[in-house]
Amino acid sequence: MAEIHNQTTSALTIKSAVAMSSGYTMPSLGLGVYQNDDCKPACLAALECGYTHIDSARMYRNEEQVGEAVRESKVPREDVFITSKIYETGRGLQGVLSDIDESLSKFGFDYLDLYLIHSPIGGKENRLTTWKALLAAKKAGKIRTAGVSNYGPQHMQEILDAGLEMPAVNQVELHPFCQQKPIVDYCREHGIIVQAYTPLVRGALDNPVLQQIAKKYNKDPAQILIRWSLQHTFVPLPKSANPERVRSNAKVFDFEISKEDMQELDALDKGKAGAVTWNPVDAE
Template identity: 65%
Template structure:
């Protein structure tokens, strides 16, 4: 599979998104990691209002020397801010924190606010997109039920669903639904938070002379996802992108696929079954 650090997918919104992104979850001092990422070819950074580091991301983009138009930046509105007016205010607040006049992608961070607020929040994001503040809108941690609510309400389908996704928690039902309805899947926790002791992963990493982290991200890319590996260490940020000089064989992909434990394999909050 011919992939490079500059490989993109065109989302249903019409905008291109770099497949590999840098996650900055709970990294309050993410400026060094973001700067290293942009210096070494990343063009996609995934933040959120709940992470409290939008300003650091914006500063890194400005100081990197990379044109703003070349960097794909995401943020998210979490359940405490859900609702129509509060979401519109959250979008404006995020733009101010980043120092940007638009965001490339804005997501509903989780489905924990209940059906009515989920739909009100989605309507607000569509409005913010309509007036040009957001280029693409989507959701995160949404199960099939939550995605169906949007469809049944006659509203525009999300372009993206960002979910916990790695070999031990493959969320197959959600992925199948998203693929069927043109919703691109982003994978958070692709590095299983450093749990690299699985013998199958270790054997495959040894075979390709790579580390387990690189195998995990490469697997995610070859499965057609957009992985968002997180690291606060600049050297590790660079290492995590050193994965375009090898391709995992179909046989080895199948071995990794077989590690799936369903929802038991989740290592994060994974609220895809919320009411």
């Protein structure tokens, strides 16, 4: 796992990044836009305050808005890291390639920085066919980096056993209450960057340990959760539709959680029982 290098000049200037096995770098903090039908204001606020990483997906139905926000922001396309995902693994090779073309058209981009298989649901054969399609799109220059989401170790091992290029990224639900340790360990062993979705536990921030630590650092609980993720070298993708909250979530590079406080947060892990989303990491 590549280390995070913080080069911030202010709390709102996000210039830290991680190196991926694809040869590209990915900003270490991103904006999630799941369940945000009108995500353009949040995207514009994010781009204005220094985010250069936006995480979308075909099933979010907001790829067009993300593309519009990037163009309206005047931030050069090459300076923004854009992710999308394909959910259906039964589309076949040509179907997946067609879906990637459709994503590119909706964004209005010539390439995407990262494209993921959204879920392992669908069976081994469909997973491997979809993965081969992503690798073909990567070879064609339509996507720069290929990865997966919600993959357990067994799903990633299928790719290795098939003799195929391994994913550069695995995006999973990840926060102190659901730490996905077997998945994280596998990813680290194989040089796969771990992205953390739902890092803010869908707003369930009333845990007394979390509240106490937030008060100690004069930060809000969301900022503590994001910082926890960063210090574990994950790439958190906090989602908010509120521009002010988007800005607040970026103020995480001006402090560091102590080893002792990190251990307190680590002790909150409930395993899979701590998940607050669908978490299909055991799909057959």
